[in-house]
Amino acid sequence: MTLSDLLVPSSALFLDFDGTLVDIAPEPEAVVVPAGLVASLEALGHYLGGALALISGRPIEQIDAFLQPLCLPAAGVHGAERRSAAGRLTLVMTHPLDHVQAVAVTLAADDPRLRVEVKRGSIALHFRQAPDLETTCRDAMEAAVRESPGVTLLAGKMVFEAKPGGASKGHAIEAFMHEPPFVGRRPVFVGDDITDEVGFATVQRLQGIGVKVGEGTTVAWERIASPEHFRKQLQAAAAAKSRKADA
Numbered sequence: 001m002t003l004s005d006l007l008v009p010s011s012a013l014f015l016d017f018d019g020t021l022v023d024i025a026p027e028p029e030a031v032v033v034p035a036g037l038v039a040s041l042e043a044l045g046h047y048l049g050g051a052l053a054l055i056s057g058r059p060i061e062q063i064d065a066f067l068q069p070l071c072l073p074a075a076g077v078h079g080a081e082r083r084s085a086a087g088r089l090t091l092v093m094t095h096p097l098d099h100v101q102a103v104a105v106t107l108a109a110d111d112p113r114l115r116v117e118v119k120r121g122s123i124a125l126h127f128r129q130a131p132d133l134e135t136t137c138r139d140a141m142e143a144a145v146r147e148s149p150g151v152t153l154l155a156g157k158m159v160f161e162a163k164p165g166g167a168s169k170g171h172a173i174e175a176f177m178h179e180p181p182f183v184g185r186r187p188v189f190v191g192d193d194i195t196d197e198v199g200f201a202t203v204q205r206l207q208g209i210g211v212k213v214g215e216g217t218t219v220a221w222e223r224i225a226s227p228e229h230f231r232k233q234l235q236a237a238a239a240a241k242s243r244k245a246d247a
């Protein structure tokens with residue numbers, strides 16, 4: 001089944017960013033937004049009456065910068081921040097991350113291949129350039145999180161990320177689904193990572209469909225081979241739906 005088959009005017013579309021809309025890159029700032037992607041998102045958002053949101057581990061301001069001039073409804077930092085379709089910003093309560101940050105920074109000081117990303121409400125320790133340090137990073141971050149009340153650890157693609165226990169992509173999607181223009185629609189969520197599984201489970205509980213991009217076990221009912229395949233489907237869906245709207 002293609003994305004175009006899944007979408008009708010009464011659908012709500014939720015999209016992950018890294019590994020779904022854009023290819024994974026060696027560093028967080030090295031991702032490339034291919035030509036035409038912004039136009040496809042804009043056209044589909046229009047077709048869906050504005051019920052299209054980005055659900056990312058990145059801060060919303062980074063998503064805005066990558067997709068400018070588009071400014072979509074969005075959840076950032078794995079649901080720790082959310083901007084509604086009306087532009088209202090909601091922040092999930094965060095917990096002290098000083099200990100996690102100190103542990104991550106100390107590790108990275110010993111090996112320049114490690115990278116610490118400090119976000120509002122989360123600390124990410126990237127080991128993409130040092131895959132041999134995965135266990136060291138996991139052990140250190142797990143221990144640091146155990147000593148940080150209210151904080152949980154996510155294992156993403158070559159990254160361990162400490163974030164507020166009360167925030168998740170599933171919670172963010174559910175919050176959107178209680179508000180216009182998402183309320184009453186059938187949700188579709190497309191993502192690629194283990195961190196997206198809670199989003200797939202959430203939309204499927206709400207009678208919607210999860211779509212997993214790439215390989216790996218998943219609870220999602222549908223699968224697309226790669227971000228490149230997904231972008232092609234997005235473009236095709238945007239073109240087909242725009243044609244229908246014009247007819």
Ligand SMILES: O=P(O)(O)OC[C@H]1O[C@H](O[C@H]2O[C@H](CO)[C@@H](O)[C@H](O)[C@H]2O)[C@H](O)[C@@H](O)[C@@H]1O
Nearest residue numbers: 017018024025026027028056057058128157159
């Ligand atoms: O939820 P997402 O939109 O998929 O964001 C998840 C994380 O994406 C970024 O890290 C990942 O992508 C980088 C660029 O491709 C890659 O270098 C890194 O190894 C990946 O983990 C971002 O830096 C994180 O803040 C996001 O949480």
